[in-house]
Amino acid sequence: MSDRYMWFEGVPFPTMGFTPELMREAWESFVFKDEDVLILTYPKSGTNWLIEIVCLICSKGDPKWIQSVPIWDRSPWVEAEYGYNSLKDKEGPRLISSHLPIQLIPKSLSNSKAKVIYLIRNPRDVLISGYFFWRTSYFVKKAESLKEYFECFIKGNVIYGSWFDHIHGWMSMRGKENFLILSYEELKRDTRSTVDKICQFLGRKLEPEEMNSLLKNSSFQVMKENKMSNYSLLRGQFLDENGILLRKGTSGDWKNHFTVAQAEAFDKIFQDKMADLPRELFPWQ
Numbered sequence: 001m002s003d004r005y006m007w008f009e010g011v012p013f014p015t016m017g018f019t020p021e022l023m024r025e026a027w028e029s030f031v032f033k034d035e036d037v038l039i040l041t042y043p044k045s046g047t048n049w050l051i052e053i054v055c056l057i058c059s060k061g062d063p064k065w066i067q068s069v070p071i072w073d074r075s076p077w078v079e080a081e082y083g084y085n086s087l088k089d090k091e092g093p094r095l096i097s098s099h100l101p102i103q104l105i106p107k108s109l110s111n112s113k114a115k116v117i118y119l120i121r122n123p124r125d126v127l128i129s130g131y132f133f134w135r136t137s138y139f140v141k142k143a144e145s146l147k148e149y150f151e152c153f154i155k156g157n158v159i160y161g162s163w164f165d166h167i168h169g170w171m172s173m174r175g176k177e178n179f180l181i182l183s184y185e186e187l188k189r190d191t192r193s194t195v196d197k198i199c200q201f202l203g204r205k206l207e208p209e210e211m212n213s214l215l216k217n218s219s220f221q222v223m224k225e226n227k228m229s230n231y232s233l234l235r236g237q238f239l240d241e242n243g244i245l246l247r248k249g250t251s252g253d254w255k256n257h258f259t260v261a262q263a264e265a266f267d268k269i270f271q272d273k274m275a276d277l278p279r280e281l282f283p284w285q
């Protein structure tokens with residue numbers, strides 16, 4: 001599967017919308033501002049759900065913004081050509097998204113007070129979500145089978161590289177006051193409390209009716225029907241007609257797809273690679 005990537009500094013990226021020249025420019029020259037909010041994830045961890053929630057926090061639960069502006073314009077991807085160009089001269093506080101591993105994030109982040117939210121998800125569910133999603137995309141070579149994709153994922157031979165390296169890299173930021181770590185699993189289990197946590201981190205307060213509107217408008221079903229958020233506008237250009245961002249929206253779907261041997265192999269790899277990090281960071285384990 002590795003013949004259809006754009007490689008930058010040893011990490012594979014999609015072939016459409018990314019160039020080494022622009023990635024280098026973003027890495028070296030993009031300036032984070034203290035008032036920016038950066039939404040960081042490894043792909044397929046619930047990125048767009050978190051973006052929707054943060055947008056609704058900013059609009060105090062009013063859905064007008066999320067219903068009228070595509071999600072990639074509300075929180076552009078700093079590493080992608082389109083996102084970088086729309087962000088670099090943007091005035092005021094910005095919402096910024098990225099899937100970059102820590103070593104490739106624009107260097108100015110380390111000197112800024114920008115608030116960073118890092119969302120993690122059970123890598124088994126990340127793997128399954130990616131397997132189904134990338135099959136419908138035009139910018140990543142399709143895996144022939146789940147078996148092939150499983151092998152690529154554990155080797156880090158997928159876009160944005162190894163999940164294990166991504167987590168290790170960003171976890172070095174834990175404890176910093178401008179760095180909030182959340183999990184897809186806690187967001188799913190208790191959305192309201194997790195949104196409260198995000199509000200507190202961002203220094204925002206929502207009235208009860210604003211919170212209720214946020215919860216309704218960022219729910220799986222409502223987001224799935226919002227064409228500004230469900231990626232249906234990307235069909236034809238980046239995704240084929242089967243391209244679905246909001247596929248299942250559950251925790252544990254991997255159990256419906258992994259063989260017993262794959263589950264055992266994954267457990268072993270996880271134990272080997274993540275043993276140095278506290279278990280509490282991984283609420284699904």
Ligand SMILES: Nc1ncnc2c1ncn2[C@@H]1O[C@H](COP(=O)(O)O)[C@@H](OP(=O)(O)O)[C@H]1O
Pocket residue numbers: 041042043044045046047048049125128129130218219220221223245246247248249250253
């Ligand atoms: N409002 C929501 N509630 C729950 N899950 C959501 C969601 N919006 C998106 N997701 C899930 O997040 C995953 C996509 O992540 P990303 O935004 O990082 O690409 C998909 O997982 P599944 O493929 O397991 O359904 C998708 O269904």
Ligand SMILES: CCc1ccc(OS(=O)(=O)O)cc1
Pocket residue numbers: 017042043044047048077080099245
């Ligand atoms: C521009 C980089 C990018 C954007 C969105 C992607 O899909 S997802 O958010 O992971 O579903 C992938 C890469």
